[in-house]
Structures are given as C-alpha cells and as structure tokens.
Amino acid sequence: MITPAPGAPEGFEPAYRALALDEIRRRRDEAVAGLASCRACPRDCEVDRLADATAACHTGRLARVGSAFHHFGEEDCLRGWRGSGTIFFSFCNLRCVFCQNWDVSQAGHGDELSPERLAAVMLELQRTGAHNINFVTPEHVVPQLLEALVVAIEGGLALPIVYNTSSYDAIHSLELMDGIVDIYMPDFKFWDQAPSKTYLKAADYPEIARTAVREMHRQVGPLEIGPDGLARRGVLVRHLVMPEGLAGTAEIMRFLAHDVSPETYVNVMGQYRPEHQASRHAELDRCTTDEELREAKRTARRQGVRRLDERQPLGPEILRLRQRLFDV
C-alpha cells in the first residue's frame, strides 16, 4: 500500500503501478546496456556513454539537470493549483536556432545527478505537493530516467509521469516507456524537411515526429482530464506558431485530426519570440502576431481538431493557496 501523494489527482493510479517492478528493472537494464553504443535517440551516434563518451547531446553516463521546481506556466491541466513538478534536463538532441532555453539546452547549465539523486528530486517534488512529475527534454536520457524511476517507485512515487518532448524520439526508447508514462506532451514543430534542417538541424524531424506522436497515441490515447481539472492520462500536443507560416500549421493539424485522432488535445501556442540565433534568419527575427495565432487556431478547427487548450487565469483562491504552500 503506497501513501497517496498530496498533489496527485483524486483517485489517480499511475500507469507504472500496474507494471511489475521487475519489468521496469528489466527495461532499465536493457536501456542502460544500450548506452555502450548509444542509439537512445534518432541521432544514432553509437558512442560509448557507459565510458562517459559524448556526442550530439553532450550527455555521457549521467543525466544533467538544469532545474527542478513547481512550474505554474504549464497548461492548466498540468499546473493545477500546486504546480507541475518540472525537471529540466540539460542539453538536447536538437539544435533549434530559436531556442528560448538555450542556456540549458545548448550551453548545458546544470548538474549531473546520480539515479539516487534524481529519484530524490522526484520524491521531493511529490512531498511538496506537485501534481505530476514533468520530464522536460528527456529524449536523450531515457536510460537514466528508467534508472531513477526504479529508485523513485521503490521510494513511493505515486504521481503521473509527464514526458515533455520535442518529438525527436527513437521509437524503441518510447517503447521502453510504454506503461510507465501517463501523459505524453510532444511538441510538433515543423511539417517540412527544409525548415527542420535549417532551424532544428534535423532534416528527418518531420517523419520522426509523426512516427513518435502515433506511437504515443497508441500507448495512452487522447488526453483524459478529471473532474478536478487535472490530466490523468493521454497525449497533449503542443504547437508553436512560427512567423510567416513556416511551421506548416495546417498540415500538422490535419495530421493530428485525421492520422492520430480528432480527439487529440492541442495547445496552439503564440509565444514565439526571436531568441538565441534566430536573428541570423531574417524571417525569424520578429514575434508572431496575435492575428497569426488566431488564424492558426482557426486553421486547427478547420482541419478537424476539436480540442484546443484554452488558458484560464489563476483565480485568487489558487494564488492564495500557492502563496501559503510555497511562500512565493
């Protein structure tokens, strides 16, 4: 019998509690052994990360964590009133020229954590009332996640696991997380190869992302949100509207509605701003406009997407509770 987590959705039972711990240990062992010739993500670098060699993701034997905190900037169904227990991994397997977190994703700010320390971070987020554990940029550290999750589950972890990804994921890594992740949160960035090559440094991104999102949907289905407003299980897709229609919003929405499901839950986001190296590309060197965001949402509906995320402002009771809980 595990102790209910204070921030867990009411009546919630995490997917990983239905899996035998021995099965999670078996997957951990398989994933860690694979680090000897790493193909944990689609870059297929085949370097020996067990010997701490690094390649495209600059990450060796241990995962590096940039920050971990109760995040109130996530979607309402994740942040709730106690925040999403977000763990930002350092480095990334993409090279987005417009990355807003480039100090963590490219410069690699953060600390290497052993599986025990990473598990302790998860359990501390649980103890302090986070609604979920939200792994941000996990594509290159799936083996290290599995190592830490075994320790955290043994220690009583009982929160939903959110896998918050660029969608540049290897299918076999996603298969290792089948039955462990409760909520997949893939970001679908570009539909075409040319902008993917120029702006992400990954021409194969669109095909990889399509395959990854289909696999995520196969595992957990459309997003389920409980009566308390908190997400339980399913896929929540993010899509950042780019200037000049560069992202291919219409094609992405058509794919989500027709090839995945019309019930796919989508957050069409309008907060693009030129960061990092974006100003080197004239077409990226401006924010998106309110009209571009409105048009992207109209496009999503026209293409058949039925569930679009709408942000509600934090109410005064929630702000008071948040202040009491975290003194912020």
Ligand code: SF4
């Ligand atoms: S996880 Fe890192 S080392 Fe492994 S294939 Fe991907 S980029 Fe290369």
